[in-house]
Amino acid sequence: MTQMPYRISQRLVVSLLISIAAHTAVAANRTGPHASDLLYHMAEATRSLHYTGTFVYQRGNQIDSMKIVHRGEGGGDDSEYERMISLSGPAREVIRDGSKVVCIYADNRSVIVEKSPSSKYFPLALSGSLDSINEIYQINVEGEERVAGRETWSVAIRPVDADRYGYVIWVDRDSKLPLKSTVVDHHKTVLEQVQFTSITVLDSIPDDWLEPEYSSAGYSWYANTKPDSENDGEAVTMARSTAGWTIEWLPAGFKMLEAHEQMVSASRVPVRHWVYSDGLAMVSVFIEKLDDVKIPLRGYSSRGAVNALGRVEQDYQVTVVGEIPLDTLQRIAASIVHRSNP
């Protein structure tokens, strides 16, 4: 009689331990890898893998389908090649070859050619910067879901303030490619979403898969292949690029990554280009001298989660582009001041 409670309690303890161990294993399986590790592998896969697929791009009630062909680094040479083409909506195509970007607008028969940055950057997600942004974003693996017939982990990147957007990314458990991505505002409203409907990872990408679909013969071309350093025969330093200019306000955590002068197809004069980031969100500031021909851009435009704002500061065109809320972009743009006598 006296041993019965002992046996019951013993069995109870063993059952509890087994149950706890099982729940822990399930929880660990659900939680999956560490979020930072997952983003690390995702960034690596995005750059290095060869793949092709179709996806839908949704913003609000508008949905377009597109196709992408990606040849990763090391696929023939060290350059990353990519071709994205619209399957619905306006006939458009973007081709990147590591040295330049060609945007073909078959719908209005024009082409824009921009140069890619000559220097390759260490990816933010690989540079350890994710560890430094924990005060600005909360990054967690939230669960798992099937996307395009494949198992994924979902990673949520949520900002702690309203000065930047958040992201939810569904990462393929096998290839580590992002199969679904959303941009959300501070109220968790989805601003835009990209989701693959099919994707195939390949051993190689044939050259002809990267050829443009549209001939572009007879189109209007806007390009400038003039080397940026030809402006005055020397590379423009960060200090010189920013001389005379001040940004008096930036959101918490934003730092300047780069400042230089470059040529862009939209301008005939060298453009100062400053790049700021908090480790995830990024903002570009373009400043150029206005001439008699150029019409100043004033006001703002939104392309999904990317906002752009133009204003005139003295006799300079200031254009700020960023994947941040418009209110934040507006504050940044308003704080850019030119001092005539630095």
Place this chain on the structure above:
Amino acid sequence: MRENLELLSAMVDDELDVATQQSLTDKLLEDAALKGAWRRYNLIGEALRENYARDRERDSRNPGRILTPEIIRNPRATRPSWATRFLPLAATVVVTVMGTIAATNLFQSESSISDLPALSTDSGSPPTPKPESTPAVTTNNSTIRDTARLAQVDTPPVQPTVEPRTTEMRTDESRLAAIPVTTVRYEESQPMQQDQRLDSYIVNFNEQRVNRGVPGVHPYVRIVGYNTAQ
């Protein structure tokens, strides 16, 4: 007589002024030889015109054919009329005028965009000396915010006074150069549309973002997926 025959030939070709035609017609009524010549010239003219019409029809069916000897022997028959010769020029003029009108209307319509509350409507030609407050922005509660509101609100572009700048695409550096346009033209008379001008900045922003491996939505969907008419 020889002079009259030359005048008669010119009249068949409708190359005489009214007074000379009247004088020649008077002579034609009185001179039987001249009347016979007039009949022959007209027959020859009709024959040439019929041949020419047949050749034109055959040309239209087979545009790549080689010129036939009879046409070469009768260059006058192949000479197009003034209207035909100047048709391409006239078409070019019409297209240019229509283009100018369209461009003017475009800038007028863009100017009307400046009435939107989101825009800065200051159109003063000299830029403001002090950092202007940025345009008042109305927060849009909708989840979709893709309306292009960046406006060019100043005066239309001045006609070019400098030589158009031409930059050459390097044709040997990659497969992209295989695009069958070897010369890139950037002319003052054809300024970039504001959306494409904006795209130029967005592409440069995208390149910084892509090259740094920032996670999120692929940035080029905003170039491929957005219609300039939006």
